[in-house]
Amino acid sequence: MNQQSNVPAFPLEVTGGDAVCCDLCGSHEREFLASVADGSYFTCGGCGLVYSIADENSLSAFYDHSYYAPGARTRYATRVTAGADDSPKWSRRWHRKTAERLASFESHRQNGTFLEIGCSLGDFLNVVDHAGWNSVGIEISEAAASYARDKWDLDVRTGTLEAVVPELKPESFDVIWAANLLEHVVSPSEFLADVDKLLRPGGVLIASTLNFDSWAFLFSGGDWEYLHSAKEHRYVFSPSLLERYCANSNLELEEIDTTGFRWISKTRQKRWYSSMVRVFEQGVSNLARLANQGHRVQFTARKPHVVAVAQSNDESAPISRAA
Ligand SMILES: [Zn+2]
Numbered sequence: 562m563n564q565q566s567n568v569p570a571f572p573l574e575v576t577g578g579d580a581v582c583c584d585l586c587g588s589h590e591r592e593f594l595a596s597v598a599d600g601s602y603f604t605c606g607g608c609g610l611v612y613s614i615a616d617e618n619s620l621s622a623f624y625d626h627s628y629y630a631p632g633a634r635t636r637y638a639t640r641v642t643a644g645a646d647d648s649p650k651w652s653r654r655w656h657r658k659t660a661e662r663l664a665s666f667e668s669h670r671q672n673g674t675f676l677e678i679g680c681s682l683g684d685f686l687n688v689v690d691h692a693g694w695n696s697v698g699i700e701i702s703e704a705a706a707s708y709a710r711d712k713w714d715l716d717v718r719t720g721t722l723e724a725v726v727p728e729l730k731p732e733s734f735d736v737i738w739a740a741n742l743l744e745h746v747v748s749p750s751e752f753l754a755d756v757d758k759l760l761r762p763g764g765v766l767i768a769s770t771l772n773f774d775s776w777a778f779l780f781s782g783g784d785w786e787y788l789h790s791a792k793e794h795r796y797v798f799s800p801s802l803l804e805r806y807c808a809n810s811n812l813e814l815e816e817i818d819t820t821g822f823r824w825i826s827k828t829r830q831k832r833w834y835s836s837m838v839r840v841f842e843q844g845v846s847n848l849a850r851l852a853n854q855g856h857r858v859q860f861t862a863r864k865p866h867v868v869a870v871a872q873s874n875d876e877s878a879p880i881s882r883a884a
Contacts, residue, residue, distance in 0.1 A: 581614055583605040583607055583608060583610055583612065584610070584612065584748050584749055584750050584796070585605070585607075585608050585610045585749070585750065585802060585805065585806060585809075586605060586607040586608040586610070587607070588605055588606055588607025588608065590605070590606025590607055591603035591604060591605055591606055591612075592604045592606060594611060594782075594783045594788070595782075595783030595784070595788050597613075597788065597789060597790055597791055598790070599615050599790055599791045599792050600613050600614050600615030600790075600791025600792065601613065601614055601791065602783065602788050602791065608802060608805070609799065609802065610796065610797075610798070610802055611773050611788075611796065611797035611798075612795060612796050612797075613788075613791035613792075613794065613795050613796075614791065615790075615791030615792045615795070659685060659688050662685075662738075663688060663689060663692055665767075666689070666694075666735075666736050666738075666767075669735050669736050669764065669765050670694075670735055670736075671735050671761065671763070671764075672695070672733065672734075672735050672761060673693065673694055673695050673735065674694070674695050674696075674697075674733055674734045674735050674736075674761075675689050675694040675695065675696040675697070675734065675735065675736050675737075675738070676696070676697050676698075676699070676729070676734045676736070676737045676738070676759060677689070677696070677697075677698045677699070677737075677738045677739070677740075678698075678699045678722050678737065678738070678739040678742055678756075679699065679700065679701070679739055679740065679741070679742040679745075680698030680699065680700050680705075680706075680709060680715075680717060681700060681702075681705050681709075682705050682708050682709055682712070683698055683700075683705075683708070683709025683710075683712065683713045683715045683717055684713075685738075685740075686698045686709065686713070686715055686717070687709075687713040687715060689738075690713070690715060694736075696715065696716065697716045697717075697718070697729065698715055698716065698717035698718070699717070699718050699720065699721075699722055699725050700717055700718075700719060701719070701720065701721055702719075703719050706718070706719040707719075721746075721747075722746075722752055722755050722756075723751060723752075723755060726755045726758060726759065729759055731758055731759065732758070732759070732760065732761050732762065732764075733759065733761055734759050734760055734761060734764055735761060735764050735765075736764065736765055736767065737756055737759060737760060737764070737765070737766045737767070738767050738768070739756075739766065739767075739768040739769075740768070740769050741769055741770065741857075742768065742770070743768055743770040743796065743798070744770045744771045744787075744794045744795060744796050744797060744798075745793065745794065745795060746795065746796075747795070749796055749798075749806055750806065750809065750810070753766075753806055753807065753809070753810035753812065754810050756810070756812070757810045757811050757812060757864060760812075760864040761864070762864055762865065762866045762867055763863065763864065763865075763866050764863070764864050765815075765861050765862065765863045765864070766812060766861070766862045766863075766864075767859070767860075767861050768859070768860060768862075769857060769858065769859040769860075770796075770797075770798055770803075770857070770858055771787050771794065771796075771797045771798065771856065771857065771858070772797070772798060772799060772800070772819050772855060772856050772857060772858040773785075773797045773798070773799055773856075774799035774800060774801070774854070775819060775821075775822070775849065775854050775855055775856040776822055776845065776849050776852075776854045776855075776856075777821070777822050777823050777824070777849075777855075777856035778797075778856060779854075780824060781823075785856075786823055787856070798858065799858075800817050800819070800853070800858060800860075803817065803858065803860055804817075807860075807862045811864065811865070812862035812863065812864055813862060813863050813864075813865055814860060814861075814862050815860075815861045815862065815863050816860060816861040817858060817859070817860040817861075818850070818853070818855075818858070818859050818860075819849065819850065819853050819854060819855030819856070819857065819858045819859075820846065820849065820850045820855035820857050820859075821846050821849065821850075821855045821856045821857040822842055822845040822846040822848075822849045822854075822855065822856060823842055823856065824838065824841065824842055824845065
């Protein structure tokens, strides 16, 4: 579209001041971590959260023009569509992981309601829908959302979670799934508050995102491959910061796992990447998972049931929450 001209010149940090503060703790203190073409990364002086400063207005343009470009869309869609597959190995892995994820949702099924935030082309949402879930998707890219509606006949709303929340029934979803999304949103605090509005009491958010408390980040620091675009990856978390985020949004962190390791940083990747390195990385990745030092983190957070304290004991007792 025509938003390229709106992208401000580097540097993007608001100078002089107090306009930017940490999304988690509110601190204005920050330490410079790395520069990238569209902004900079910082570490919060208050809580340690890693965040970027970039131009927020170009987010939608980014999603419509990069990995949802028609060529990329077609290739990805072809890969996940049975029968028209250019990579059977990739496809088998995708279907195996999808089946595992689907099975993991079953213990949370009560109303049979499922929301995927950032559903992309709808391939995963389509599988969930066919498993009998009453499913809804949210997708910021109109190109991807319309593909999901046309291809799979799914209920996919275009926009951010914040924009779509008023259209959805409060406290109605058993499971909210947000894969590789939290690092992209403008405010994780507001995102989790909206998730809390939509989850039924006892419902769960299952999400995955980036982890700086990992061997990969320890090795690469500001040169870590995931710190490649201030517009794309706005936040990087750690398990303890995610626990704090969840607690702030009345969610209880129940499970957390990490996985993944990449030794080669973004600037050296093209020159040195080889199948030997890939084998090495896979081995370390398995160790990182065992040591809880992987660079990707998946967590499950539950919205507690609200129960009244037994009135016979104390009439004035406040409403308390219990898992
Ligand atoms: Zn902070």
